[in-house]
Amino acid sequence: MLKRFASIIVAATLAFSGLAFTTSEQAEASTGTFAYSKVNGLNIRTSASLNSSVVAKMDKGQRYTYLGKVGSFYKINYKGTHRYISASSTYTYLKAATTSTVTTSSTSTASSARSKLVAESKKYLGVPYRFGGTTTAGFDCSGYTGHVYKKAINKSIPRDSRSQYANSKKVSKSAIQAGDLVFFSHNGSTIQHVGMALSKTQMINSETGGVKYASFTS
CATH class of the missing domain: 2.30.30.40 (SH3 Domains)
Structure with missing residues (x-):
């Protein structure tokens, strides 16, 4: 993991294909x-x-x-x-259907998925960093996020951080929620690292030293 990053780019993980809707689909679904x-x-x-x-x-x-x-x-x-x-x-x-019914169902589903992601992510604290690693023997950054998603909500996401970023819905930093992926760029364009948000300022990720907690600016 690079020690310094020029920018932080955030993407809502629940928008990966097969997990949530595109913008137009959200509008249709919101009608209930x-x-x-x-x-x-x-x-x-x-x-x-x-x-x-x-x-x-x-x-x-x-x-x-x-x-x-x-x-x-x-x-x-x-x-x-x-x-x-x-x-x-x-x-x-x-x-x-009634708006209240749809809103409750949608909110409940998303909340459940996020809770499962957070709980699963913490199971691997201390697992060593390993370049190209995708198992509990050692994870690289995207190998870790992919493993958590698969185990927590049975969702297969792209293998590397750049592909994970390309296939996700982008949101602003102010909209970050637990379970979202946080992407980092050293040069402001190419993605080099990914972690999973636990709050609007903290994440869990696999970096030098293994799976650990970190701030977005550490």
Whole structure:
């Protein structure tokens, strides 16, 4: 880990693909619209095509958050991942929920994920730093954050810090929450290090000396 950094760049980890919505999807989801199945055994597919793989089934009355229409399919949030179901009125229908219901559900889910990330991150305090390391035998910075995400919320994120940064939603430092990733740049452009925020000023990361607590400016 470099000792000094010219800038701090923050990205909200819960915005990694498959974990949360894009900006346009957040606007759609905030309306509280759900896609319901009218039948038992409705196919949930990986893409908006009848040729795509079926990953699960929906039963009558079951619902998932509606994220928009793609051709003849509804895009839904299925267990944190974008999936697709038929938009035919024979099989499905849309219904808006109350704002309070959606807000409570969304807040609860995000809070739970963040709590799990923080708890998991602290299990590895003292694990030595190892260049290229991704296991408890030794972590490098991104190997550590990737391991925590996988173990805490079963989310696979890119292997290196630059890719993690490229595939995340950027937020301001004032918006940092526990569980967010904090990225560091020595030259103001290329990412060289990543840690996980515990507060608006403190993080936990794998650096020289191993997994430890640190401030954003240490």
